[in-house]
Amino acid sequence: MLFRSHSAAVRLQSMIFSAYQKKRKLYTLLLLGPHGRPFKLQIPKYALYLLLAFSLVGVITLTALAKSYARMLMKVSNYNYLRADREALKTQYHLLESAVKHTNTQLSSLESLASEVAVSYGFAKTSPSVLAHMAPTTISQSNSTGDTRYNASLYAFNLIEQASMIPSRNPSLLGLLSSPAVNPGEIPSIWPVQGEVTAGFGERMDPFSGEGAFHSGMDIAAPSGTPVRAAADGIVLHAGPGEAGYGNEILIDHGSGMATKYGHLRRIFVIEGQEVRKGQIIGCVGMTGRATGPHLHYEVLVHETPVNPAKFLRS
Numbered sequence: 001m002l003f004r005s006h007s008a009a010v011r012l013q014s015m016i017f018s019a020y021q022k023k024r025k026l027y028t029l030l031l032l033g034p035h036g037r038p039f040k041l042q043i044p045k046y047a048l049y050l051l052l053a054f055s056l057v058g059v060i061t062l063t064a065l066a067k068s069y070a071r072m073l074m075k076v077s078n079y080n081y082l083r084a085d086r087e088a089l090k091t092q093y094h095l096l097e098s099a100v101k102h103t104n105t106q107l108s109s110l111e112s113l114a115s116e117v118a119v120s121y122g123f124a125k126t127s128p129s130v131l132a133h134m135a136p137t138t139i140s141q142s143n144s145t146g147d148t149r150y151n152a153s154l155y156a157f158n159l160i161e162q163a164s165m166i167p168s169r170n171p172s173l174l175g176l177l178s179s180p181a182v183n184p185g186e187i188p189s190i191w192p193v194q195g196e197v198t199a200g201f202g203e204r205m206d207p208f209s210g211e212g213a214f215h216s217g218m219d220i221a222a223p224s225g226t227p228v229r230a231a232a233d234g235i236v237l238h239a240g241p242g243e244a245g246y247g248n249e250i251l252i253d254h255g256s257g258m259a260t261k262y263g264h265l266r267r268i269f270v271i272e273g274q275e276v277r278k279g280q281i282i283g284c285v286g287m288t289g290r291a292t293g294p295h296l297h298y299e300v301l302v303h304e305t306p307v308n309p310a311k312f313l314r315s
Helices: 002-024 045-120 134-142 146-163
Strands: 027-032 038-043 196-199 202-205 212-215 218-221 227-229 234-241 248-255 258-268 281-285 295-302 305-307
Touching: 038 045, 045 212, 045 305, 234 258, 248 281
Parallel strands: none
Antiparallel strands: 027 038, 196 218, 202 212, 218 295, 227 281, 234 248, 248 258, 258 281, 258 295, 295 305
């Protein structure tokens, strides 16, 4: 009786264990060991589900990171494009600004020259100081655009050209330099340095860029260290490094709206505010700034407008 009850208990435990194994649903993998001996690896079903869940989460995470990285690359690319576009616009702006400045300088010089030559041919009876501003003032009253200013200056030159054919007019009698209001000592009539004129006033080929450019003075070649003299009496307004590529420069005010500039100097012998006399040594020739060799850049300005220095110089 006891034996039968023990056998029934064993069979009941075996049935329970078998049911438990079926309920767990183990997956058995047959693997080969290092010596060719096979062994079994049992993996529960829930472990595979966990592995699949972790794999899915990993794939989603990597996809999100890849999309975020791609968006970041697009933003960086757009930023670099906008930055390059900004630099290009900035370069174009500087080029346009330089061209406008160059055009305004040419136009101002043309107006000043037209006004002075008009006095020489007797078109105006006013003083030189008033006449120097006559053309800009008259033009600005009608229209301030560049085309109008150019047409007005062109009209003045046409009048001058017609008047030059009349022999009764003598330019030397009514010229700007013959005005009694101007002190002869204040007229820049002497050469600041003796040498060869290598570049004159007006349009020329820029030695650095190779393009056409307006030259606001004349270049006089001389050995480095050659003394530079003041072309007329005046007061030194500036003595030191300049901002227009002329290196060490001197600006002298001669009164009556006239001034002279001396550039590319090796040394400067005067100071700002000092009074100088015609022929006084103020510095020496050099090649500071934008220069291809030792020379003096010499300018004459009438009411801050560059004019041709040659018409003031005595031969």
